[in-house]
Amino acid sequence: MSDNRPPVVFIHGLWLHATSWQPWIDHFDAAGYSAVAPGWPHEPDTVEGAREHPEAVADTTIDQATEHFASIIAGLDATPVIIGHSFGGLITEKLLGQGIGRAGVAIDPAQIKGVLPLPLAQLRAGLPALGNPANLHRAVTLTEQEFRFGFGNALTEQESAGIYRRWVVPAPARPLFQAAAANFVLHSQAQVDTRRADRGPLxxxxxxxxxxxxxxxxxxxxxxxxxxxxxTEFTQFEGRGHSLTVDSGWRDVADVVLDWLHTHGI
Structure with a gap:
């Protein structure tokens, strides 16, 4: 029997495993959607496997990840909503700009080409990868302290540590280098077709x-x-950090997304 529920594809960013979307999958399934959260190319199926084999994802580029998710979407029975966090948000924007997806939600999306602000906090958050040029072709693991600064700064130390232990995995550094150099590269992989008029809502x-x-x-x-x-619409969550999809307030964000989808008849 075919599944007539609207499909949703969740795309995670760097340093979180695909299984970190499981609460969202359950929530969206209960709301009448059919949700999946595929990993990045060659990402092991479990957090433990990803930690044991960081080389599996090393050197993955933005375009390789985007093509990977485009291929998965092409195999679905219906055009999905695409929801991404961090670099998953950037990939969501790229896919939508390619005419892929019924609608897109980019949560804390990594910066695309043309975005100029580069706050000091963002520079510090990227240093674990960008601080060593040799990391370009490696997978990098955050320490618990680095995760707390980049993701869990708005949380208690205990909650941040709990998320770190549950879902944090090594991530390819190459997308960070690509995004950081985007405004100096003619054909950057961090470029998005932001002018497209016939795409779905974002x-x-x-x-x-x-x-x-x-x-x-x-x-x-x-x-x-x-x-x-x-x-193209925008909403803010006051006082929330980069962990907002996986911390104790994730449901507030998910419900705003669901309300937005319903508002647009999706």
Whole structure:
């Protein structure tokens, strides 16, 4: 029997495993959707496997990840909503700009080409990968302290540590280098077609306390869409950091996304 529920594809960013979306999958399934959260190319199926084999994801590029998810989406029975966090948000924007997806939600999306603000907090959050040029072709693991600064700064130390132990995995550093150099590269893989008028609606979400993708970066991303007549909307979560999809307040974010989808008849 075919599943007539609207499909949703969740795309995680760097340093969180695909299984970190499981509470969202359950929540969206209960709301009448059919949700999945595929991993990045070659990502092991479990957190333990990903930690044991960091080489599996090393050197993955933005385009390779985007093509991977495009292939998965092409195999679905219906056009999905795409929801991404961090670099998953950037990939969501790229896919939507390619005409893939019924609608997109980019939560704390990594900066795309054309976005100029580079706050000090964002520089510090990226240092574990960007601080060593030799990391370009490696997978990098955050320490618990680095995770707390980049993701869990708006949480208690105990909650941040709990998320770290449950879901944090090594991540390819190459997408960070690509995004950091985007405005100096003619054909950057961090480039998004922000002018497209026939794409589905897009919601950008930021946390005002985010260190990894500061609010000013997401607001600058919104401005990149000023020449498109397609629906592009923006909402903020006051006092929330980069952990907002996996911390104890995740349901508040998920419900805003569901309400937005319902508002647009999706």
């Amino acid at each position: 919601l950008l979400i930021s946390g005002t306390a985010d260190h990894t993708v500061p609010d000013v970066v997401t607001r600058s991303t919104l401005k990149q869409y000023r020449d498109s007549t397609a629906v």
